[in-house]
Amino acid sequence: MEQNKINITIDNRPFSVKKGTTILDAAKANGIEIPTLCHINLKGTCVDNHPASCRICVVEVGGRRNLAPACATVCTEGMEVRTNSIRVLKARKTILELILSNHPNDCLVCPKSGNCELQALAQKLKIHETPYADGERSKHEVESSVSIVRDMNKCILCRRCETMCNDVQTVGAIGAINRGFITTVAPAFGQKLSESECTYCGQCVAVCPVGALTERDNTGKLIDDLSDPNKIVVVQTAPAVRVAIGEEFGYPAGTIVTGKLVTALKQLGFKYVFDTNFAADLTIMEEGSELLDRLSRFLGGDKSVPLPILTSCCPAWVNFFERQFPDMLNIPSTARSPQQMFGSIAKTYWAEKMGVPREKIVVVSIMPCLAKKYECGRDEFKVDGNPDVDYSLSTRELAAFIKQANINFNSLEDSEFDSPLGASTGAAAIFGATGGVMEAALRTAYELYTGKTLEKIDFTEVRGLEGVRQATINLNGFELKIGIAHGLGYARRMLEDIRHGKSEYHAIEIMACPGGCIGGGGQPLHHGKMETINARHKAIYEEDKNMPLRKSHENPYIQQLYEEFLGKPLGEKAHKLLHTHYFSKQ
Amino acid sequence: MENMKLSCTAVTKINKICEEHGNNPGELINILHKSQNELGYLPHEVQELIAKNLNVPVNRVNGVVSFYAFFTEKPKGKYPISVCLGTACYVRGAEKLIDEVKKNLNIEVGQTTADGVFSLDCLRCVGACGLAPVMIIGGKVYGNVDPKNVRSILEGIDTSAK
Numbered sequence: 108m109e110q111n112k113i114n115i116t117i118d119n120r121p122f123s124v125k126k127g128t129t130i131l132d133a134a135k136a137n138g139i140e141i142p143t144l145c146h147i148n149l150k151g152t153c154v155d156n157h158p159a160s161c162r163i164c165v166v167e168v169g170g171r172r173n174l175a176p177a178c179a180t181v182c183t184e185g186m187e188v189r190t191n192s193i194r195v196l197k198a199r200k201t202i203l204e205l206i207l208s209n210h211p212n213d214c215l216v217c218p219k220s221g222n223c224e225l226q227a228l229a230q231k232l233k234i235h236e237t238p239y240a241d242g243e244r245s246k247h248e249v250e251s252s253v254s255i256v257r258d259m260n261k262c263i264l265c266r267r268c269e270t271m272c273n274d275v276q277t278v279g280a281i282g283a284i285n286r287g288f289i290t291t292v293a294p295a296f297g298q299k300l301s302e303s304e305c306t307y308c309g310q311c312v313a314v315c316p317v318g319a320l321t322e323r324d325n326t327g328k329l330i331d332d333l334s335d336p337n338k339i340v341v342v343q344t345a346p347a348v349r350v351a352i353g354e355e356f357g358y359p360a361g362t363i364v365t366g367k368l369v370t371a372l373k374q375l376g377f378k379y380v381f382d383t384n385f386a387a388d389l390t391i392m393e394e395g396s397e398l399l400d401r402l403s404r405f406l407g408g409d410k411s412v413p414l415p416i417l418t419s420c421c422p423a424w425v426n427f428f429e430r431q432f433p434d435m436l437n438i439p440s441t442a443r444s445p446q447q448m449f450g451s452i453a454k455t456y457w458a459e460k461m462g463v464p465r466e467k468i469v470v471v472s473i474m475p476c477l478a479k480k481y482e483c484g485r486d487e488f489k490v491d492g493n494p495d496v497d498y499s500l501s502t503r504e505l506a507a508f509i510k511q512a513n514i515n516f517n518s519l520e521d522s523e524f525d526s527p528l529g530a531s532t533g534a535a536a537i538f539g540a541t542g543g544v545m546e547a548a549l550r551t552a553y554e555l556y557t558g559k560t561l562e563k564i565d566f567t568e569v570r571g572l573e574g575v576r577q578a579t580i581n582l583n584g585f586e587l588k589i590g591i592a593h594g595l596g597y598a599r600r601m602l603e604d605i606r607h608g609k610s611e612y613h614a615i616e617i618m619a620c621p622g623g624c625i626g627g628g629g630q631p632l633h634h635g636k637m638e639t640i641n642a643r644h645k646a647i648y649e650e651d652k653n654m655p656l657r658k659s660h661e662n663p664y665i666q667q668l669y670e671e672f673l674g675k676p677l678g679e680k681a682h683k684l685l686h687t688h689y690f691s692k693q
Numbered sequence: 694m695e696n697m698k699l700s701c702t703a704v705t706k707i708n709k710i711c712e713e714h715g716n717n718p719g720e721l722i723n724i725l726h727k728s729q730n731e732l733g734y735l736p737h738e739v740q741e742l743i744a745k746n747l748n749v750p751v752n753r754v755n756g757v758v759s760f761y762a763f764f765t766e767k768p769k770g771k772y773p774i775s776v777c778l779g780t781a782c783y784v785r786g787a788e789k790l791i792d793e794v795k796k797n798l799n800i801e802v803g804q805t806t807a808d809g810v811f812s813l814d815c816l817r818c819v820g821a822c823g824l825a826p827v828m829i830i831g832g833k834v835y836g837n838v839d840p841k842n843v844r845s846i847l848e849g850i851d852t853s854a855k
Contacts, residue, residue, distance in 0.1 A: 279750020284759045295755035296737050296766075304750065 115186040130177035145265035146178040147635040156270040208239035219318030252300045254307040254477040262319040268311035276595040280305035308423035308619040309477030309628015333376040340469045341379040347475040347539030347624035350646035354631040355506035356516040361642030366521020384531030386449035387538045391659035394442040395551040396676035415612040422482035423619035433691030441686040450495030472499040475627035501629025530664040533657035540647040541593035541623035542569040545616035590615040711746040770812035772831035779818030781825040793843035
């Protein structure tokens with residue numbers, strides 16, 4: 108017998124498990140699914156919430172008087188666990204009935220219906236009546252921010268959102284306030300999200316098991332615009348959407364459905380189906396050039412150049428440093444995010460080409476993200492009040508809309524994105540995963556800097572899902588040190604190192620969501636399954652490998668855009684249309 | 694702290710209290726205790742200042758303040774009234790005492806009178822169950838209180854005294 112193994116029985120079946128394993132994990136590893144509600148653990152990331160507060164996972168342990176929460180009880184030698192004894196089943200049912208006693212019975216009209224862990228559990232445990240539901244209910248006002256809708260009447264106090272906001276993202280916008288019956292998870296003093304530190308990263312929404320935290324739904328607006336004959340509605344889809352939306356239609360996680368996605372968007376009535384990936388290539392041209400510009404000035408002896416340069420594609424990350432690091436606003440790249448670059452180019456270059464005024468064009472984006480909804484509305488991305496991107500829908504909203512429109516997604520033929528704002532390279536595809544922007548930038552920066560052809564396109568050292576990664580790239584003898592962080596908690600560490608002069612990096616990529624955009628707050632819910640994130644991650648690099656062109660600067664339509672319209676990267680026009688500035692929000 | 698509405702002396706006092714506790718987040722409850730002793734209550738600005746000093750999110754501070762009944766975000770009256778709602782007091786009619794105080798002062802539980810003299814709160818057991826029902830006004834304990842006497846007790850307090 109191995110030293111670090113112990114013997115237990117679960118439901119009378121003998122198992123040998125590693126010391127330190129919880130009953131929940133031991134059961135799961137052996138194919139026994141003990142139901143949970145508050146527990147979430149994305150293995151391999153820092154996402155771990157097991158306050159043992161919901162008590163749904165209670166089990167009977169031989170020799171122990173009371174029932175034990177499986178998520179927080181560690182196995183011991185000889186332990187006899189029963190997950191399905193009469194006592195356990197009765198207790199679990201009562202616990203759920205008690206949770207439901209303070210939960211509205213409005214499943215029919217709840218935005219989370221069909222995707223709700225509480226609803227699924229009530230079905231699984233065959234709850235057909237709610238014996239304790241006649242008493243008082245807690246009452247909270249529903250808050251609808253630009254990105255996130257909070258309906259705390261539906262909250263079951265699992266604290267997953269609090270863990271995401273405080274421990275994983277270190278944003279500290281929401282936490283439990285008050286006590287007993289009136290306890291709620293909210294910003295301090297019961298303020299609104301817009302008054303708090305909230306970055307709209309949406310990770311609270313991504314883990315909420317019930318309908319308490321959902322996205323602000325823009326589908327209604329979209330239907331209105333699509334049926335308006337005076338409007339030209341164009342759409343852009345982000346790189347992470349195509350590797351995830353298939354899950355909503357029964358495909359295994361990580362299925363690439365780009366072609367079907369384009370067809371569905373055309374059938375929905377979008378006049379032109381374009382690609383955010385085109386703008387991602389454009390971002391690399393600008394951000395890559397900015398990196399090289401700062402670097403060459405720095406190497407030329409100008410020590411005032413702010414280094415490291417930080418990526419600026421992620422709007423939640425931008426919110427984070429504007430609120431929490433307002434003394435460092437000169438460090439991030441000034442390049443706008445791909446979503447905004449797309450909107451800017453669509454309503455100038457493309458509008459000119461088509462001979463239509465910008466007011467007639469409605470630019471809609473499909474994003475894995477909830478912060479993108481907020482980003483569209485930022486004042487600096489409007490021209491005379493007309494936004495470059497009119498509004499954004501999440502991956503989930505689009506999937507629901509496709510179903511609502513009676514489109515049988517699974518039987519769709521593939522189609523291609525429209526020209527010219529639909530062409531992209533593999534470098535753009537990998538924007539969807541943590542490390543992707545940096546890898547794409549390296550592919551271009553290397554060739555622009557050295558003048559040599561990059562033989563080994565895959566920078567595998569920057570890939571992966573560890574919270575912080577680093578690599579050194581040789582550029583004609585110069586050792587370029589790069590860092591990558593995903594999840595705002597890791598980003599904070601990077602920023603604090605820079606603030607204290609301890610950072611050795613020249614360039615850092617940061618994405619707010621664990622995993623990057625593939626794990627975004629607008630994606631199909633992963634329900635705590637890390638396998639889902641891993642599969643999307645793999646698919647992103649698969650998509651890259653399948654592309655005929657894999658370096659942004661080789662995109663012929665990007666070259667054409669610079670020739671016909673923009674001039675050169677970091678040029679005057681590019682600066683006006685593709686760059687931005689940041690504001691202290693403290 | 695541009696929009697700080699606290700007086701400079703209050704800020705100095707709070708900063709000093711935080712410093713005495715090493716600006717240690719683990720000392721949060723002690724810091725809140727002392728701050729409330731100093732100012733009488735814990736307005737939002739004080740919670741924000743403490744959060745900043747301790748380098749924790751303000752929701753963490755507010756979570757603690759709103760959890761414990763002892764902490765208050767609103768100023769108490771000069772003579773805080775606490776009516777005991779422990780089991781013994783409760784069964785001997787403490788709720789009627791509360792109703793009488795509410796009626797006489799025209800305030801609800803948790804509120805302060807407009808002139809800032811009285812405020813009303815409930816608490817659980819002051820350890821004087823033999824005297825139930827019990828109420829405390831400005832630190833003085835009144836036992837065996839008959840609801841009919843509440844008015845005269847309140848009127849008997851010299852609110853002009855310092």
